[in-house]
Amino acid sequence: MTEADSARAPRLRRYRIGLQEIVRGDCLRVLKRMQEHSVDVVVTSPPYNIGLSYRSYPDRRAEEDYLDWMVAIGTQLRRVLKPDGSFFLNISGSSAQPWLPFELAVRLRALFVLQNHISWVKSISVGVDSFGHFKPMNSQRYLHRGHEHVFHFTCDGTVQLDRLGAGVPYKDKSNIARRGHSQDRRCRGDAWFIPYQTVRGRAEKFDHPGTFPVALPEQCILLHGREQAHVLDPFMGTGTTLLAAQNLGCTGVGIDIDADYVAVARARLRDAMAGRSE
Numbered sequence: 001m002t003e004a005d006s007a008r009a010p011r012l013r014r015y016r017i018g019l020q021e022i023v024r025g026d027c028l029r030v031l032k033r034m035q036e037h038s039v040d041v042v043v044t045s046p047p048y049n050i051g052l053s054y055r056s057y058p059d060r061r062a063e064e065d066y067l068d069w070m071v072a073i074g075t076q077l078r079r080v081l082k083p084d085g086s087f088f089l090n091i092s093g094s095s096a097q098p099w100l101p102f103e104l105a106v107r108l109r110a111l112f113v114l115q116n117h118i119s120w121v122k123s124i125s126v127g128v129d130s131f132g133h134f135k136p137m138n139s140q141r142y143l144h145r146g147h148e149h150v151f152h153f154t155c156d157g158t159v160q161l162d163r164l165g166a167g168v169p170y171k172d173k174s175n176i177a178r179r180g181h182s183q184d185r186r187c188r189g190d191a192w193f194i195p196y197q198t199v200r201g202r203a204e205k206f207d208h209p210g211t212f213p214v215a216l217p218e219q220c221i222l223l224h225g226r227e228q229a230h231v232l233d234p235f236m237g238t239g240t241t242l243l244a245a246q247n248l249g250c251t252g253v254g255i256d257i258d259a260d261y262v263a264v265a266r267a268r269l270r271d272a273m274a275g276r277s278e
């Protein structure tokens, strides 16, 4: 959105549900109005610029435009993030645009330090066993895409994390004493296997082409490890990050430009608060 478009843009709509605030509007415009150093954790997945069919956003810009736009958003995220905040950016390329996530990460280097690079594994085969949803790819050139990136950016690379809060129990319990740990918990590492729930149709995915599972933002918020953190998702989609924040007792702000996705996010949050599971 250009400055001129922004001036013509419709009035922002704001909704409060539980600990969460939802804003319908252009995220750059909303971010510019937010207070600096007010956010502990950003978890977001922007449009990947690979031609997905969102309801209103055309996911296909010239690559330079897209990167400039994302840098403008990154600049605002740096401003609203607390100095010890964490920015988790989930993105993937496509076979036609394999460099895009890396180009973006390099552009964001002017603003952030890449403190961790997490692989979100959506499906994997271990030996002859397979886990997660396998989406076949009809190609002799490319492998089935089983993972996406989660870049963990911070302002200076020194943010203390709660690795055990986001950790896992030891498989071999004798390692607890051997490694001098006081509890049955170790760091999860930087490969996170988080499969999608199996669904029967697109409607069960809220008619949205690019959601992530609630466990992904939950894991990011737990890893950042601040109690009652203030969480932000500038590309909220169906509100998954806000559901994670709500589940963990955190306040959150989610922004999306699309009225239909905002309606889905509001319904999901209302259902979660009424104890209706998805």
Ligand SMILES: C[S@@+](CC[C@H](N)C(=O)[O-])C[C@H]1O[C@@H](n2cnc3c(N)ncnc32)[C@H](O)[C@@H]1O
Pocket: 001, 025, 026, 027, 028, 044, 045, 046, 047, 048, 054, 056, 057, 208, 210, 211, 212, 213, 234, 235, 236, 237, 238, 239, 240, 241, 255, 256, 257, 258, 261
């Ligand atoms: C990859 S999706 C996010 C999905 C989300 N993580 C979820 O689980 O539902 C990206 C979202 O960005 C939204 N979007 C695109 N341009 C935007 C803008 N300028 N401001 C705010 N949201 C925007 C799209 O409508 C889309 O819902």
